[in-house]
Amino acid sequence: MDRNEVIIRVGGAAGEGVQSAGLIIAKVFSRNGLHTLTYNYYQSIIRGGQSWYQIRASKNPVKSQGDDLDILIALNRDALERHTNPRINEGGASPLKGIAIYDSSIGNFDRHEGIKYCEIPLSQIAQKYSKNTLLKNTVAIGAVFGHLAMDFEILAGVIRDQFGGKGQIAELNVDAARDGYNYFAEKYGKADKVLNTSKTRYYLISGGESAGLGAVRNGLKAYFGYPMTPASSIIHYLASHSKSFDVFVKITEDEISAITMAIGANYTGIRAMTGSSGGGFALMTEAVGMAAEMEIPIVIYEAQRAGPSTGLPTKTEQGDLLQVIGASQGDFPKAVFSPRNVKETYYMAGEALNIAEKYQMPVFLMVDLYLAEHYETVDGFDLESDIERGEFAKGDEKDYRRYEFTADGISMRALPGTKNLMHNEDSDEHDEKGDVVSDAVTDPEIRNRIMEKRMRKMETYMKELTPTPTYRMDDAEYAVILWGSTQGVVEEAVDILRNKGIKAGAIEVNKPFPVNPDIKNLVKGKKKVIFVENNYTGQLRRIISSEIQVTGTLVRKYDGECFYPGALASELEKAIKE
Amino acid sequence: MAITMADYKGTVKADWCPGCGNYAQLTAIPMALSQLGISPDNAVIVSGIGCSSNMPEYMRAYGFHGIHGRSLPAAQAIKWANKDLTVVAYGGDGDGFNEGTQHFYHCARRNSDITYIVSDNQIFGLTTGQASPTSRIGMKTKTTPDGNIEPPINPLSMALSAGATFVAREFSGDVRHMQETIKKGIQHKGFAFIDVFSPCVTYNKDNTYDFFRERVYRLEDEKHDTTDLIAAFKKAGEWGDRIPTGILYQREAATISDVDPTLKENLIRSPIKKLVPEDIEEFL
Known part of the structure; x- marks a missing residue:
C-alpha cells in the first residue's frame, strides 16, 4: 500500500x-x-x-x-x-x-x-x-x-x-x-x-439515490416508473421513503403509462418525474413529443445500459445519447443533462425540474449503470431547495391565452382548477388559445408562428446554459472531451499523463444537448482533441461535430465495462502520439 | 350561481359528421356535470386520438387532448395529483380497446376515481373506416375487404373481470338515459366505465341507430341485480335480438387515493418536503 x-x-x-x-x-x-x-x-x-x-x-x-x-x-x-x-x-x-x-x-x-x-x-x-x-x-x-x-x-x-x-x-x-x-x-x-x-x-450514496434525493429537495411530489436495471435504484430509494418525503410512487403497467402519468401529474401543477433505461425509454418516446407539443413540463431519468435491445442488462454504456436527443417525431425544444458524478446528480436533478417547469419542455437526466449504481463518498449536500417554477395565471387575467406568442417563447400556464381560465391543451397543432388548427382549417401561418414560439424557448434557454466544466485545461496542449460518468476516470488518466510530462486536460460535458458553443473556444489551439466515450460510434462526437464542427480522435470502450485509469491513460497516450 | 349547461358551451363548433353519435355525448356529459353542480373550472376532460377524442376541443372546461390510447394514464394521474378535480376520460373503441387496453385493465383494477366514457362505434372513423377491436365478425371495411375474421372483444366483461366497480352501457339514441348514467358514474367513488353505442353514420353501415333501436332495452325495467357479479357477466354477454343498457354492475370499494398514504392529503396542496439533516443520516 x-x-x-x-x-x-x-x-x-x-x-x-x-x-x-x-x-x-x-x-x-x-x-x-x-x-x-x-x-x-x-x-x-x-x-x-x-x-x-x-x-x-x-x-x-x-x-x-x-x-x-x-x-x-x-x-x-x-x-x-x-x-x-x-x-x-x-x-x-x-x-x-x-x-x-x-x-x-x-x-x-x-x-x-x-x-x-x-x-x-x-x-x-x-x-x-x-x-x-x-x-x-x-x-x-x-x-x-x-x-x-x-x-x-x-x-x-x-x-x-x-x-x-x-x-x-x-x-x-x-x-x-x-x-x-x-x-x-x-x-x-x-x-x-x-x-x-x-x-x-462521509456520506456514502449511489447515483440513483442521489438523483431521487436531489429531486425531492426541489419539490418532487410523484414518481412513476416500471422496473428496469439500472433505473431501479432511484425508484427503490423513493418508494422506501415515500411516506417520509410525502412523494407518491407508482409502478405502472408499462413505461408508456409511467411517462403519461408523470405528464398528467405535471399538468395539474405538481412536480412529477419518470425514468427508465433505453428499452423502457423507447416506449416513452411518443409521449415525450406530446409533452413538448402541449408544453407540459416533464423530467425523464434515463439510466443507460449496454444495448442494443436487451443487450447486457447489468453492464454500463453511454449508448443512448442519440436515442434521447432523437426521441419523438418533429422538432421541439428539449434539454439533456449528463451529471458527471454522484454529487452533481443531486444538484442536476433539482435543476432539471426547474428547467422543465420554467420552459415547459422535456428535460432528460441521463446517467448510466456505472453512475446509477456505484457508491461514492460525498462530503455534504446543500439541503436548501432552489425551486424556480415560472409564471402561473391566477384567474383574473384578461384575454388569457395559454400559448401566447411571447418574445422568449414562454407562455403563462393556467392549472386545472383555476377560475375562469378553462382551455384545451392539445397534442394536435393549435393556436395561442389552444384551439386546434390541424382539423377543419389548417392554418400554415399560425403553424409557423407557434413552431417559432416553441423553438424560441430553446434560444432563451441557451442564454442561461452553464459553461462547460474543465479540468487542467489552462495550459493543456491536448483536450480530452468526455460526457457524464467518465469524469473521474478521465481526470485520473489526465493526471497520469501529466506525471509523464504530457500536458493533457479535460472538457467535461454535463449538458450534451443543446450543444454548448463554448466547447469551440475551449479546443482552440489544442494540438489534438480526443473524445472518450463508453460506446461504439462516438455519439457525443457525432452531435458536437454536427452542431459546432468540433471533432477529434475517438477513444472508446463498448465491452459493457467502465474505463480504468491506467488503461485509459495508455490509450490516450497512443492517440496523442499517433 | 347555479351551474348550467351553457357554462360548458365551448367556442369551437364540433365538426363531426351530421348525425354522428358523439353529438349525444357532447350533450349528455355537460348536462351531467352541470346538474351535479360541478363548475367547468374544476372539470377536466381527458382524451386520446380519434373522432370522439376531439371532445375536449368543443367543451368549455379544462381539456387534455393527448395521444392515441393514452387517455387513462393521464386522467388517473390528474385525479391522484388533485382530487378536487372531476376527471372524465373520453374516447373511442379503437383508442380504448386497442392501444389503450392495458391501461383500461389496470385502471379498473386500481379503482382510480375517474369516469371513462367510450364512444363505441365498432369502427375506426378518423382514419376513414377500418375494422376496430369491437367490429363484428364478417364486417367489411377497408382493412377487411373479405369481412372481419377476428371476434370482437367485449369491453363490459373485460371491465368486470378487471375488477371495475361501476360498469354500464348506453346508446347515443337515448341522451336522457345516458346523462342519468353518466351522473351516477361521476358520483360513483372509484372507476366508472360507460360503454356507449355511438353509431358512425359514415363508415359503419351495420351498427346503425336503427340496429340498436330495435335491440336495446333498459336493465332497470327488468329485475337485474346490479350487485350480482355473475348476473352482470351474463348481461355483458347478451348480444343478438336483445342488448341491455344501463348499469350492469356497481359496488363500493376503496380507491387508490383512499389507500395510498401519500394521497390522503391533496398532493397539489400538501407542503413540499423540506430536507433536514436527519433525511440524509442513513448515508453516513
Whole structure:
C-alpha cells in the first residue's frame, strides 16, 4: 500500500452476499473519513455466476474504482483463481498483487506468484455462531480490517446498522467479525502502512439515490416508473421513503403509462418525474413529443445500459445519447443533462425540474449503470431547495391565452382548477388559445408562428446554459472531451499523463444537448482533441461535430465495462502520439 | 350561481359528421356535470386520438387532448395529483380497446376515481373506416375487404373481470338515459366505465341507430341485480335480438387515493418536503 490508498475486491457467486459484504467494507471506510468509491460487477442472474464488488478508499479524493488490487476476499474457489490469475481481463480490472483471504475449506487451487495467500477457517469460525453460511463473509470482513489495523468499533457499528441494531443476529455478526479481525492480526500480522483515517464521516450514496434525493429537495411530489436495471435504484430509494418525503410512487403497467402519468401529474401543477433505461425509454418516446407539443413540463431519468435491445442488462454504456436527443417525431425544444458524478446528480436533478417547469419542455437526466449504481463518498449536500417554477395565471387575467406568442417563447400556464381560465391543451397543432388548427382549417401561418414560439424557448434557454466544466485545461496542449460518468476516470488518466510530462486536460460535458458553443473556444489551439466515450460510434462526437464542427480522435470502450485509469491513460497516450 | 349547461358551451363548433353519435355525448356529459353542480373550472376532460377524442376541443372546461390510447394514464394521474378535480376520460373503441387496453385493465383494477366514457362505434372513423377491436365478425371495411375474421372483444366483461366497480352501457339514441348514467358514474367513488353505442353514420353501415333501436332495452325495467357479479357477466354477454343498457354492475370499494398514504392529503396542496439533516443520516 505505497499509494496511500487501498483497493479491495470481494468475489463470489450471485447469492453469496458479495454486494452486501462490499457495502459493509465501503461504509467502514466512509465512516473513517476516507474517500471511497465502489464498483459492482454482476450479471443478470439471481443465483450463481461470478460477480465481484470493488472498493477503493483513500485519504485523498478517489475518482474511479482504480487499478491495483490489494486485497481479495474470495468467497469460492472460482473467485480465488479468477482474480489471482495474471491474465485476468474482466473488462480492464486488474488481477491481485496483494493479499488473498479465503476459507480453508476451499481445497486445491492454482497458485500464482506475488500473492500472499491468507487462508482462514472462515466457515469453522462462522459455525461457532450460526448455521447461516453467509456469516463467513462477516468473518472475512473482520480479517480485512484486522489486516488494515483499523478501529474495530467502527466496523462493529456498521455491522449493527446492517443487521438492524443491537439484536442477537447483529451481535453474532459482530462477534464473528471480531474473531476474523483477531485471527488475521495474530496469524498474518498487520499491514506495513496504515490508512490515514480521521473522525470525519462521509456520506456514502449511489447515483440513483442521489438523483431521487436531489429531486425531492426541489419539490418532487410523484414518481412513476416500471422496473428496469439500472433505473431501479432511484425508484427503490423513493418508494422506501415515500411516506417520509410525502412523494407518491407508482409502478405502472408499462413505461408508456409511467411517462403519461408523470405528464398528467405535471399538468395539474405538481412536480412529477419518470425514468427508465433505453428499452423502457423507447416506449416513452411518443409521449415525450406530446409533452413538448402541449408544453407540459416533464423530467425523464434515463439510466443507460449496454444495448442494443436487451443487450447486457447489468453492464454500463453511454449508448443512448442519440436515442434521447432523437426521441419523438418533429422538432421541439428539449434539454439533456449528463451529471458527471454522484454529487452533481443531486444538484442536476433539482435543476432539471426547474428547467422543465420554467420552459415547459422535456428535460432528460441521463446517467448510466456505472453512475446509477456505484457508491461514492460525498462530503455534504446543500439541503436548501432552489425551486424556480415560472409564471402561473391566477384567474383574473384578461384575454388569457395559454400559448401566447411571447418574445422568449414562454407562455403563462393556467392549472386545472383555476377560475375562469378553462382551455384545451392539445397534442394536435393549435393556436395561442389552444384551439386546434390541424382539423377543419389548417392554418400554415399560425403553424409557423407557434413552431417559432416553441423553438424560441430553446434560444432563451441557451442564454442561461452553464459553461462547460474543465479540468487542467489552462495550459493543456491536448483536450480530452468526455460526457457524464467518465469524469473521474478521465481526470485520473489526465493526471497520469501529466506525471509523464504530457500536458493533457479535460472538457467535461454535463449538458450534451443543446450543444454548448463554448466547447469551440475551449479546443482552440489544442494540438489534438480526443473524445472518450463508453460506446461504439462516438455519439457525443457525432452531435458536437454536427452542431459546432468540433471533432477529434475517438477513444472508446463498448465491452459493457467502465474505463480504468491506467488503461485509459495508455490509450490516450497512443492517440496523442499517433 | 347555479351551474348550467351553457357554462360548458365551448367556442369551437364540433365538426363531426351530421348525425354522428358523439353529438349525444357532447350533450349528455355537460348536462351531467352541470346538474351535479360541478363548475367547468374544476372539470377536466381527458382524451386520446380519434373522432370522439376531439371532445375536449368543443367543451368549455379544462381539456387534455393527448395521444392515441393514452387517455387513462393521464386522467388517473390528474385525479391522484388533485382530487378536487372531476376527471372524465373520453374516447373511442379503437383508442380504448386497442392501444389503450392495458391501461383500461389496470385502471379498473386500481379503482382510480375517474369516469371513462367510450364512444363505441365498432369502427375506426378518423382514419376513414377500418375494422376496430369491437367490429363484428364478417364486417367489411377497408382493412377487411373479405369481412372481419377476428371476434370482437367485449369491453363490459373485460371491465368486470378487471375488477371495475361501476360498469354500464348506453346508446347515443337515448341522451336522457345516458346523462342519468353518466351522473351516477361521476358520483360513483372509484372507476366508472360507460360503454356507449355511438353509431358512425359514415363508415359503419351495420351498427346503425336503427340496429340498436330495435335491440336495446333498459336493465332497470327488468329485475337485474346490479350487485350480482355473475348476473352482470351474463348481461355483458347478451348480444343478438336483445342488448341491455344501463348499469350492469356497481359496488363500493376503496380507491387508490383512499389507500395510498401519500394521497390522503391533496398532493397539489400538501407542503413540499423540506430536507433536514436527519433525511440524509442513513448515508453516513
